[in-house]
Amino acid sequence: MSHQTGITANESLLHAFGKSKNGKIRVIKISIENEQLTPASVQNVSKDWEKDFDKMLKPLIEPNTPCYILYRLDAKTSLGFAWLLISWIPDSATIRQKMLYASTKATLKTEFGSAHITEEIHATDIDEVTLAGYYKHKKTFAAPAPLTMREEEMIELKRAEVNTHITADTRQQTMSGINLPLTASATNGIKDMARGSYNYLQFNIDLQAEQVNLVKAANVELDRLPKEVPSDAARYHLYLFKHTHEGDYLESIVFIYSMPGYSCPVKERMMYSSVKATFCEAIHKLGLDIAKRLEIDSGAELTEEFLQDELHPKKILHRPQFAKPKGPPNRGIKRLTKPAAAE
Template sequence: MTLEAFEKWLSSKEDPGPMSELEKEFYNAHQELKVTAPSVVAAQTVRDKLQCVFFPVDQDAKEELRKLANHTVNYVQLAVDTLNEAVKLECSKTSISPEQLNEVIPRDKPRYHFYRFSHKYNSQDYDSLFFIYSMPSSGCTIKERMLYSSCKQPFLQAALSAANLSPDKKIEIDSKELLSLDILIEYTHPAPQMKEKSFAKPPGPSQRGARRVTKAVG
């Protein structure tokens, strides 16, 4: 069952009645949000309230985002703080390579990331800003998935307002996917025949081994 299907089911029933284990998990996450994040869930349906949830960006995070805008750092990692209903700073780096992103991106927790990808392509210099949304394929709660998904767009608007940051590329990865110079080059300079889609999945590697990033956004 998808989150959207569960939301339609929940909104159509006053009494949840018998539920499968997965339905119970969705329902419990919804009920927990009423207690831990009351501003997120009200009397409306889950989708109506979770489709776009604004959590303010804390001051430390804003400061590092401004440093990113000023080219003082090239990487900023942020997390959704469900207890305080805010987006907070996790870490920032002055200068890391695409391959080093794999060392700082958590494999067990969802996160937001901004990465400035300065590179050369066809003898020209480029400075591309990536927004990376990392979501483990397993291990995190449905509550975390709901909040990170619903806070993403308002957070990007807040980053634009606070630091004038507007990403050139937005991608989504899971815990098994790795980033590299070649992968970021592919996203920044796609082949002419490739059509970009929101959260599209390009073909995966033909051979077994480390998985590569599979989702792109806009």
């Protein structure tokens, strides 16, 4: 994932990241200072993670100042200890601070190692950065694990066996598309966008693993949006289009499916086309309401005028009536001929 703001970790933070993998560090507080990600505090493990939670985190939270906190849990993954990432962005922070921290989070995750981060919290209230708030967060966002392709097929098969009355409508439900699971980063990205952290997300399909991945999460100005669309590969995009229409200010989520013609392999074109509908359903379940679905060949199509026309088609109030074409000019005076009298 590219650096969205150009802000990267300084040497001190990279050193702390390296030491954190030995399991002795419990907390790393990170601030943005002088356009660098900087360690504001590093604390070692004292007791178990639950007892350390409130004791260590509470002194680190400044009511009006955003920060990131990486907190080491005691659970382990195949890569080592699991980490919780807390993005503390209070409502009282300035708009610039909110945008800066939201658009730099992806870079922080990349430099620390996204695979080590198993959970994330976007906190705006101090109560959310407590052990009780953490458990409340887990309960709120608890969801069943994504189903495999085989499990989805079995569910559809059982549904078809129960519903034996086949009509055009039931056929459409069972043939609606392929349902691929979303990676944790894709799911978290959609939730983050629903919370207002980003206005742009880009996804691709891993054809080998058969899953939808998050490629990029950022805040992108409309005039830069066309440059985000690859010219050599298919992608899905979500964009928060902020605009006015008939005097009203609107924020509309637009789903964009970009397919650069026939330069992509047939399998890729078919997969993206088949997954599109079920992916949009998953996006809706994660808290984003899509106002419009679009298909484009290239990013050059994504102009403000194009999005406005797609969201708010111009209505034709009066259709011109068909006018009988005029005859050729200078035909002369129309002559009347009388039938000849019978002899």
